[in-house]
Amino acid sequence: MHIHIAELKGFASSLHVWRTCTHSTEDLQELTTFTMPHRTIHIFRKGLRLHDNPTLLAALESSDVIFPLYILDKNFITSNTNVGSNRWNFLLQSIEDLHCNLQKLNSCLFVIKGDYKQVLRDYVQKWNITQVTVDHEIEPYYRDMDENITAMGQELGFQFLSLVSHTLYDIRRIITENGGRAPLTYKRFLHILSRLGDPEPPSREITEEHFMKCTTPADAFVTEEHRVPLPEDLDVPRSKSTNWIGGESQGLRRLEQHLEKQGWVSQFKKPQTIPNSLLPSTTGLSPYFSVGCLSVRVFFQKLSTIYAQAKNHSLPPVSLQGQLLWREFFYTVASYTPNFTKMAGNPICLQIDWYKDEDKLNKWTKAQTGFPWIDAIMTQLREEGWIHHLARHAVACFLTRGDLWISWEEGMKVFEELLLDADYSINAGNWMWLSASAFFHHYTRIFCPVRFGKRTDPDGNYIRVSNGDFSPQKILARFKGLSCEIHL
DNA sequence: TCGAGAGTTGGAATC
């Protein structure tokens, strides 16, 4: 009886979240049949985690059979450009980690290669599926996908459920609160959030018990056919860098390491971090947030706890919570703005007659501009897949309004290929910002490609490392004593 | 409606 009441509470709570996120009459009809146990496919696209995963939780609580599924559709990652090998490695590691964590709960991850529509059509019938669940996303490609799945559900007779957990808020609420438009300044954005109150708290933990009541049929798992691919299976070279390992387990470990430094966390001010330190001077959690190995809502809540215990703490825009809110800001504007990743047809973007210069673009991309500070950053980007935010500013300004006068779209594509944390909304938003195409308009404020880097690295150590003048091992040994400052 | 004020993170000169 005791367990039964707890169950009911859990059920009510998941219904509450669900109801706040959906509005159509079809959804309300769905509510009435919600108590019938489903056979569910949960599609992972982002949200590659088990913690704070309300959609997966709702799937488990409404079903007696679940098939966790990752569809390896190359269009998933990006709709128009290449994904670099470092990104592929990070993604595959994240999927493998998810599979391992599901196995610990007596489930597994089915990885199926192919076009998502065909895969879904095949397996809905093969497995007698009555419900498909997927984490809510704002990108046009995923919205389109949701519409297609909904239509397919009407045809094949399954229900579709999608809850928000990739962002702090349901972005649709922010747009509504701002009168049906996107706020175009951070200040305005914060004002809207202050009217909405705190973000949604993380959802309840998923446990072994959930997978006892809702099982994954072991006989459906054919090892070879459904296993997580290795880089070689996709003709992707293995990452040389071992600094960034994908996966929820790694992400949570890194998160906990940072949260231990409560003083550093509460006093964090982004502009005071160093763009050219030899190891990241910021948290380095962005790759984990971008594929959803980590929940922004968990990070936000844990930061609130630390702030509450501290005598004083930094504030947005420069604080750590402020960084999460920048992410939210760009998601909000991107969700509302057509052609957000392009100049043409983008109503918030200044229309500029940029130069077309393949040679100069190629030199920038390949770290051959001749400016050591710029080239060092582009080398780190290519080799490691992560560069500091201000380093991104420096090379973005150089490519666009600062020096080469080449379109921000070209730079955005290069970042999309090489950055482990590449993200539709944030990448395009920041490129518009840096090129003074939107959000930021002081086009005369130029980052000097020589002096800006000199300020925080007068001896040029960062440049020497990037140029291969000494090995990372030597650097680590040399700078070991500084580890508390450089936040490994 | 229109003008003042403000804008995450530039740089140089000056005190």
Added chain:
DNA sequence: CGATTCCAACTCTCG
């Protein structure tokens, strides 16, 4: 060396 002011002059928000 740090804080302050000016540079030059865009766009969004708000009253």
